[in-house]
Amino acid sequence: MAAFTIAAGTGNWFSALALGVTLLKCLLIPTYHSTDFEVHRNWLAITHSLPISQWYYEATSEWTLDYPPFFAWFEYILSHVAKYFDQEMLNVRNLNYSSSRTLLFQRFSVIFMDVLFVYAVHECCKCIDGKKVGKELTEKPKFILSVLLLWNFGLLIVDRILDILCTIPLLILIYTNIRLMFSKRHMEGAFLFAVLLHFKHIYLYVAPAYGVYLLRSYCFTANKPDGSIRWNSFSFVRVISLGLVVFLVSALSLGPFLALNQLPQVFSRLFPFKRGLCHAYWAPNFWALYNALDKVLSVIGLKLKFLDPNNIPKASMTSGLVQQFQHTVLPSVTPLATLICTLIAILPSIFCLWFKPQGPRGFLRCLTLCALSSFMFGWHVHEKAILLAILPMSLLSVQKAGDASIFLILTTTGHYSLFPLLFTAPELPIKILLMLLFTIYSISSLKTLFRKEKPLFNWMETFYLLGLGPLEVCCEFVFPFTSWKVKYPFLPLLLTSVYCAVGITYAWFKLYVSVLIDPPVGKTKKQ
Structure with a gap:
């Protein structure tokens, strides 16, 4: 981190940061690649060698195409570059194909796309205000961000490392x-978010925040001094304009599949509810907490002979397999139940965004809460979805000490949960x-930034975060040498998931409390 400080002093610190992380990614090229490597290789092969009518039907590999059409077209474009590296990677029947040239292409495609991500981060940092130190204005918040x-x-x-092309969607998210x-370009923002949804439908998680923010800040043309809306300033023309933008983007994305009468097949791939x-x-x-509680209750029930071992569902929650299963003691959960729970969890943040406007910061907090509630x-x-909350929370962390505290708990716990x-x-x-x-840089830099504020962590939070160390030692260095490795192979994953779930749940609850008690823009807590 000393290099970062030197770079900051020269005035070229952003270029140094971008160059440094690019060099690091190049060094990581020979490292492990997961099944996602084969997923994207297969998608390259599908889009390159098959007509569009077969993209969402092809099932030679278990890694079928299950991203929206814009991402499929993105893979199609990449495939025409990939053929100059290794033509064999574009054969649909070459399952689990790997070669040195294929690896290089996959790695460099991610690194090359990072140029766009770097640009988005640069534009984002220009919108962050500096922090006064005495009479001078320092760019430290921009540097930290x-x-x-x-x-x-x-x-x-x-x-x-895992070869998941998140860069393009993240670029669009940040730029949106x-x-x-900051620029108040609502139509452009609506267009970009519509494009984002057709790149990666997981961003439906944050769609409520975007919808409400656009409706409130764009479709109502005037606000009262206290931040509340003037109901007589509602513009139907602007609503129609927003709807037209979303419709045209959706038509461009889904139109070809509508013409082929394949929309039901596309949606069945995008929303695979049979996966459990x-x-x-x-x-x-x-x-994760619900499953763990059910497991504990079932073990207690078997010990006390309240449960019949012959009636325990065969599909195990801790087998490490993607499958449907029935809970033993607690009620089994359906997709409808999760949808209802998610909507209930999101509604208070949407209510605050509408009735307690807090400016751009309020929108970011609502977006983060929508992402966290859906998670x-x-x-x-997927465990990787925690990044949808961590990244917008990063923008909040350099602006207020309370948000910095929540960010550090969320990012430390969320990042550790990716270890497995x-x-x-x-x-x-x-x-x-x-x-x-x-983690050390994040904590030390934000503590320095808010050194005049109250401590970022209380004793309970400090104790919990320090507990990640012993957990890692137990999972990586102790458990493999015990007899439990054969009998309970999924135990380290269970412990990691449950322990991190406690921290993420705590961060979600703490952020919600902060959003609910903070006053609207233009008011103070005393008022």
Whole structure:
């Protein structure tokens, strides 16, 4: 981190940060690649070698195309570059194909797309105000934010090691936020977000925040001095304009499949409800705690002979497989139940965005809460989805001490929950070192930024975060040498998921309390 300080003093610190992280990604090229490597190779092959009418029907590989059409077209464009590296990677029947040229193409495609991400971060940092130190204005908040986004540990291992192309959607997300919050370009923001949804439909998580913010700030043409809206200033023309933008983008994306009468097939791929409540490795959310409680109750029930062993469902929640299962003691959860829970969790934040406007910061907080609430209660949530909350929270962390505290708890816990994704021995020191560097820098820099405020952590939060150290020692260095490794192979994943779920739930609750008690723009707490 000393290099960052030197760079900051020269005035070229952003270029140094961007160059440094690019060099690091190049060094990570030989590291482990997950099944996502084969997922994207297969999507390249599907879009390159098959007509569009077969894209969402092809099922030679288990890794079928399940992203929206814009991402499929993005893969199609990439495939025409990939053929110059290794033509064999574009053969649909070459399952689990890998070669040195294929690896280089996959890695460099991610690194090359990062140029766009760097641009979005640069534009975002220009919108962050400096911080006064005495009579001078320092750019320290901008510098810290640049590190938090460009050197984000989660992005380093998810996008750069696991070969998941998050860069383009993240670019659009960040740029959309800039256009909406700081430039007030609502139509452009609506267009970009519509494009984003057709790149990666997981961003439906934050669609309520965008919809309400656009409706309130754009479709009502005037506000009262206290921030409330003037109902007689509602513009139907602007509503129609927004709807037309979304419709045209959706028509461009889904139109070809509508013409082929394939929309039901496309949606069945995008929303695979038959995959079960949880992913193979439980995302650290409410359902992880729910599953763990059911497991504990079932063990107690068997010990006390309240339960019949012959009636225990065969599909195990802790097998590490993607499958549907029935809970033993607690009521089993359906997709409808998760939808209802998610909507209930989101509604208070939407209410605050409408009735307690807090400017751009209020929108960002609502967006984060929508992402976190969907992560907490959604159906078949992937552990990587925690990044949807961490990244917007990064923007909030450099502006207010309370948000910085919540960010540090969320990012430390959320990033640690990604550790099981890199489970091979060579990557163990890499992931530990990278996370330690990022976490230490995040905590120390934000503490320095808000050194005149109250401490960022209380004793309970400090104790919990320090507990991640012993947990890692137990999971990585102790458990493999015990007899439990054979009998309970999924135990480290269960412990990691449940422990991190506690921290993420706490951060979600703490952010919600902060949003609910903070006054609207133009008012103070005394008022």
